Amino acid sequence: MRTSPDAPAVLPRTNWSGNVVFAPGRAARPTTLDELRTEVAAADRVRALGTGHSFNALAATEGLLVSVAGLPRVVEVDSAAQVVRVSAGTRFGELVGPLHDAGFALHNLGSLPHISVGGAVATGTHGSGVTNGTLASAVRALELVTADGELRRLSREQDGDRFDGCVVALGALGVVTTVELDVQPAYDVRQHVYERLPRQVLADRLDEVLGAGYSVSVFDDWRGGDVPQVWRRLRVTQDDEGGAGGAGDAPERWLGATRATGPRHPVPGLSGTVCTEQLGARGPWHARLPYFRLEFTPSSGDELQSEWFLRREDAPDALAALAGLQDAIAPVLHVGELRTIAAEPLWLSPSAGRDTVAVHFTWLRDEVAVLPVVRAVERCLAPFGARPHWAKLFATSAGELRERYDRYDDFVALVRELDPSGVFGNSVLERCFPDLASR
Ligand SMILES: Cc1cc2nc3c(=O)[nH]c(=O)nc-3n(C[C@H](O)[C@H](O)[C@H](O)COP(=O)(O)OP(=O)(O)OC[C@H]3O[C@@H](n4cnc5c(N)ncnc54)[C@H](O)[C@@H]3O)c2cc1C
Missing domain, CATH: 3.30.465.10 (Uridine Diphospho-n-acetylenolpyruvylglucosamine Reductase; domain 3)
Structure with a gap:
């Protein structure tokens, strides 16, 4: 994206990370639905902007950049x-x-x-x-x-x-x-952080680790030693207060890891006090499932991100292959994370049609150093049909995306039908779906 000193002040000039500069021809933050409809109908090219947290130029346009944040709150x-x-x-x-x-x-x-x-x-x-x-x-x-x-x-x-x-x-x-x-x-959740999980346990018992709670995150430094942190979020129900999902499922030692005794942050060296409450304290779902509190800057704030999605059954082999890249990954990494997602029918969902393990990287904010590593990770994961996160850094080609999404062609046809003249197109979309460029 080019830098424009004239970018309208009505919307942010950059994405959250600062690696994408928005330089729209025009920006708008309508306050009524009619105003939004008039703006869209009059524009040649339009992209909607949310809160700008994506790490690539998916939201960007040289036409009309429009935010719905000013519409009546419902x-x-x-x-x-x-x-x-x-x-x-x-x-x-x-x-x-x-x-x-x-x-x-x-x-x-x-x-x-x-x-x-x-x-x-x-x-x-x-x-x-x-x-x-x-x-x-x-x-x-x-x-x-x-x-x-x-x-x-x-x-x-x-x-x-x-x-x-x-x-x-x-x-x-x-x-x-x-x-x-x-x-x-509404339900309650208890969140426990375990430290120093032996790496061999993760390799041998990946499914068990990732399934050890309602929501589990494995935070890794990709340095080959013990795995630094596993966050287990256990859902509490009236019936199982002391059993599955209750405090009873969080012993001091678990699979060779040790329960943390204070609040932790996933990024080494940062304070756990900006994170949601841990140490097994029971609390509402919305105060435990996110890692960061609304009133603080999330994550490191000075970072880029990428993430790839693997079939769950491929994850052990894919992670073993990626370990061969740890000397390239670790120097440009704040922290890595593994999560799971259930299969679903949404055509372009990262877990479309397959139970998924997500392999995430929070990189240093240095694109020159990071992009070659992104490409190396993609080459390594290509035999496993890894899908990239649409909102993060990736270099996957259109041909590879087409192979990895069963409904890729159906999506192109749907876009052509609902937006025949390409009003909602932009450079990222047209790189991922070249057939949309010819509208
Ligand atoms: C610190 C940090 C942590 C993150 N953690 C996670 C995580 O845990 N899991 C995860 O999966 N991702 C994560 N992300 C990525 C983030 O969820 C995505 O970038 C998401 O799209 C951000 O929403 P946004 O409102 O900022 O969207 P934007 O970046 O503003 O827009 C993203 C896309 O959505 C479209 N869009 C936005 N609003 C509309 C609308 N009203 N109508 C039509 N299209 C619209 C835009 O056109 C664009 O294509 C994280 C990002 C950051 C910065």
Whole structure:
């Protein structure tokens, strides 16, 4: 992206990391739906911007950059139907309070509450848990403004298989204004951090480690010694307070690792006090599932990220192959992480059709040093059909993406149908889906 000193001040000039500069021809933050519809209908090229937390130029455009954050805020819970309708510009951190107060919860959250619902859904953002789909898997319906300025509602119930193509849609179909999410009764979680898991245990018992809780994260330094941290988030229910999911599942020693005695941060050297509460303290789902608190800068703040998604059964071999790259990975790494995601039908979801292990890297903010390592990791994981995170750094070719997503061609056809003249296209989309460039 080029730097533009004239970029309108109405929206951020850069993404969260600062590695992408937004230089749109025009920026808008409409405050009414009609204003948004008029803006979209009048523009040749449009991209929606959420909170700008993506690490590549997926949200960028030289046309109209439009934020839905100024639209009227909606958080409507329908208790009988177990659904919440929420405006797409709402950050998860703003949604969870009213939802919890109404007695409900989401099935999962990502590592940080700072991102918008619309941006998370569009990119297949996920948390962890072998039975948990991406955050987008909870989407029951959505409303979006299409290229002609019309507002359409699409739903799981009415649009069936086609709906599965419209949820993780990378902003390519239109500007999403509201999303309806499945909810469930509120629940509590206890979070424990274990330190120094013997590496051989991770290699030999990967499924057991990753399945040791409702949501588990393995944080690794890729230096080949003991694995520094395993975060186990155990869901508490009335029936199993002392058993599965209760405090009884968190002994002082577990698989050779030791339970931490103070709050920890996943990035070595940073204070655990900015993180959600640990040490087994029982608390509501929204105060345990993300790692970072809304009021603090998440993660290191000075970083880039990449992530690749593997079939669960391929993970042990793929991780063994990646270990051969540890001398290249470790010097440019803040921290690495392993998580799980359940298979789901959404066409472009990272876990589309396959139970998944996600291999994440929080890199130093040095693209020159990091990009060759990104390419090396991709070469290493290519035989395993690894899918990249749409919102992070990757170099996977369009041909490889096509091989790795069964519904790739269906998605291209859907975009061509709903946006025949390519209003919602941009350079990242057209690199990943070259057939969309010819509209
Ligand atoms: C510190 C940090 C931690 C992270 N942790 C995780 C994690 O735990 N799990 C994970 O999977 N990812 C994670 N991410 C990545 C993050 O979830 C994605 O980048 C997500 O897309 C961010 O949402 P956003 O609102 O900032 O989207 P943006 O970056 O603003 O936009 C992303 C995409 O969504 C589209 N979009 C946004 N809003 C709309 C809308 N209303 N209508 C249509 N399209 C829209 C944009 O056009 C763009 O294509 C993390 C990122 C950071 C910076």
